[in-house]
Amino acid sequence: MDLALDQARAAAARGEVPVGAVVLDAAGKVLAAAGNRTEADHDASAHAELLALRQAARLRASPRLTDCTLVVTLEPCPMCAAAISAFRIKTLVFGAYDPKGGGVEHGARIFAASSCHHAPEVIGGVRETECGDILRDFFRARR
Amino acid sequence: MDLALDQARAAAARGEVPVGAVVLDAAGKVLAAAGNRTEADHDASAHAELLALRQAARLRASPRLTDCTLVVTLEPCPMCAAAISAFRIKTLVFGAYDPKGGGVEHGARIFAASSCHHAPEVIGGVRETECGDILRDFFRARR
Numbered sequence: 001m002d003l004a005l006d007q008a009r010a011a012a013a014r015g016e017v018p019v020g021a022v023v024l025d026a027a028g029k030v031l032a033a034a035g036n037r038t039e040a041d042h043d044a045s046a047h048a049e050l051l052a053l054r055q056a057a058r059l060r061a062s063p064r065l066t067d068c069t070l071v072v073t074l075e076p077c078p079m080c081a082a083a084i085s086a087f088r089i090k091t092l093v094f095g096a097y098d099p100k101g102g103g104v105e106h107g108a109r110i111f112a113a114s115s116c117h118h119a120p121e122v123i124g125g126v127r128e129t130e131c132g133d134i135l136r137d138f139f140r141a142r143r
Numbered sequence: 144m145d146l147a148l149d150q151a152r153a154a155a156a157r158g159e160v161p162v163g164a165v166v167l168d169a170a171g172k173v174l175a176a177a178g179n180r181t182e183a184d185h186d187a188s189a190h191a192e193l194l195a196l197r198q199a200a201r202l203r204a205s206p207r208l209t210d211c212t213l214v215v216t217l218e219p220c221p222m223c224a225a226a227i228s229a230f231r232i233k234t235l236v237f238g239a240y241d242p243k244g245g246g247v248e249h250g251a252r253i254f255a256a257s258s259c260h261h262a263p264e265v266i267g268g269v270r271e272t273e274c275g276d277i278l279r280d281f282f283r284a285r286r
Contacts, residue, residue: 043197044206044229045188054186063187078253079225082246086187086222100258103225107258108251110221115243115250 001071001095001127003033007048008073008134011035018134021048021072023056023065023089031068032056048072049080053087064088073131075124078103081110085118092120095131144214144238144270146176150191151216151277154178161277164191164215166199166208166232174199174211191215192223196230207231216274218267221246224253228261235263238274 007020016036023032032055037046049072057063069091070084075098082103084092094104103110104122111119150163159179166175175198180189192215200206212234213227218241225246227235237247246253247265254262 038206042200042204042206044200044231045193045197045226046206050188054188057185057187061185063181063185063189077225077229078251078256079222079229082220082222082225082251083188086220088187101260102258103251108221108225108246108253108256110251113221113251115245117244 001073001093001131003030004048004071004073004095005127005130005134007033007035008131011037011048012134012138014040016040018138019048019072019074021052021070023052024069024071026067026090031059031065045079047077047080049076050083053083053089057087066090069093070120071126074098074135075102075104075106077101078108078110081108084120085110085116088118089120091123093123093126095126096128096135097124144216144236144274146173147191147214147216147238148270148273148277150176150178151274154180154191155277155281157183159183161281162191162215162217164195164213166195167212167214169210169233174202174208188222190220190223192219193226196226196232200230209233212236213263214269217241217278218245218247218249220244221251221253224251227263228253228259231261232263234266236266236269238269239271239278240267 004020012018034051147163155161177194
């Protein structure tokens with residue numbers, strides 16, 4: 001989560017919503033790390049999670065990351081949650097809960113849908129306050 | 144839809160699940176067209192819709208496509224439906240319904256979630272049989 005927090009802080013420094021994500025293999029080796037790039041890349045899908053998943057899959061030369069863990073500072077939105085399922089991620093670890101935009105424990109609850117073909121193990125609320133503070137500080141400074 | 148069907152057929156010829164998508168602006172001009180590339184790109188998120196949305200946004204140098212229409216041969220999955228919302232697409236036109244994998248009229252029903260911030264106008268079932276036949280032929284040939 002330290003590396004994901006670093007990515008979130010780097011995103012904030014670029015003026016992006018500060019969320020960071022890291023993909024690790026079964027041995028704990030970092031395969032990919034990314035922060036939000038929606039504004040820089042003119043890409044509404046350039047969320048930290050999706051960028052890290054794509055990086056890791058490219059490195060592995062496989063669209064399936066069945067032994068991997070995704071660590072992200074914020075509860076993934078429905079798009080990223082569905083992507084986590086599509087990439088067959090084994091374990092999802094996230095920091096702050098997102099009652100408004102989240103799609104794991106809130107909203108569309110992607111992994112709970114009967115049509116979800118692959119649901120990862122989910123560990124939420126890891127270093128929740130620290131992860132949330134980066135977001136709160138960012139939005140407070142913008143108001 | 145003709146162009147989306149062409150993209151679906153081209154995807155089938157590459158051995159990809161045959162789905163095609165096109166993004167048009169308010170004047171009906173084609174901004175982007177793509178077919179599935181999940182295997183070729185080693186990217187489980189490389190669905191036709193997401194690729195076309197990213198192409199169009201790159202062309203526009205904006206992550207928001209508020210005046211645009213996305214035409215796709217198959218009901219979008221939850222990931223793509225949430226991306227359509229994130230890119231602020233105005234109108235979604237799709238061909239075949241997808242009771243197993245769809246996330247618009249089925250499963251997570253992304254646009255119906257109370258936390259969905261932007262829902263496009265949805266027109267489903269356009270040239271439904273033709274769009275579905277390409278998929279049925281593809282999977283029949285693989286069995």
